[in-house]
């Protein structure tokens with residue numbers, strides 16, 4: 001089924017061409033060279049995690065292939081660029097999963113149109129979201145089209161799970177991987193947000209893992225400093241508070257909708273403590289809410305009213321590393337159907353040093 005693309009094209013922030021994509025210089029250079037050369041392939045594959053910019057890049061590529069003003073960078077001004085942006089270009093097709101898969105019927109629905117010449121643009125573009133969800137018959141149908149592709153047709157497949165795509169499809173595509181961005185680039189992307197505390201930005205950068213979409217989404221939600229504080233106080237309470245509270249807290253936290261994020265915050269805290277033990281270097285800490293003094297001890301930051309950690313960390317590196325591992329393991333298990341309450345009890349008991 002052809003989806004009205006306006007839903008995904010509500011991107012009023014697009015004002016520029018490929019410069020909008022930050023930190024993927026190699027990919028952009030290669031795409032620009034392709035466009036300039038005029039030797040356009042019939043199938044491209046953009047892979048990278050959700051939020052890495054695949055959809056944005058696909059639309060920019062579609063615009064560039066049809067822009068009337070520029071040969072390698074979409075102008076955003078011409079009728080073609082604007083139509084693609086608004087989802088009204090007659091040569092743009094966007095296919096998204098129906099339910100849990102991309103079905104052969106969805107390809108059949110557009111197949112005849114794809115064999116017709118482009119109506120307005122130089123190229124017909126067919127963007128397939130979540131291409132890993134192509135059913136086997138749908139993937140075979142796509143391969144059939146690619147065996148004898150219409151001259152002006154360009155497929156752009158997007159996937160966050162490259163490994164789930166049939167190798168026969170991958171091998172037919174020119175493949176570009178969107179890599180995680182380094183911290184400096186993430187800072188640049190988050191620059192437009194006015195954080196009340198710079199630490200909040202650092203926390204987001206750490207949690208987003210180089211994923212610009214995730215970082216922007218987290219920044220728009222806000223409140224990360226408070227969440228971090230809550231996680232920090234939980235750690236203190238589990239490690240030093242009354243033992244009987246552990247089970248109550250395990251039940252309470254197992255019900256949280258944001259458990260995955262909360263576990264990531266806990267991981268940041270233990271990771272920072274481990275780093276402090278090993279190096280005492282403030283600049284390698286993910287956040288600066290916990291700061292070592294000039295003797296390498298964790299010092300309070302009372303002047304800013306932040307979390308106070310006056311005493312030197314009593315836990316050894318073995319313990320801190322063990323908790324980091326336990327947190328990472330639990331994060332991986334959350335997607336499976338595990339008993340959350342039991343899992344949180346075990347985690348908290350480990351944090352307590354009881355197991």
Ligand SMILES: [Zn+2]
Pocket residue numbers: 066067068069070074075076077078079080081082
């Ligand atoms: Zn244009």
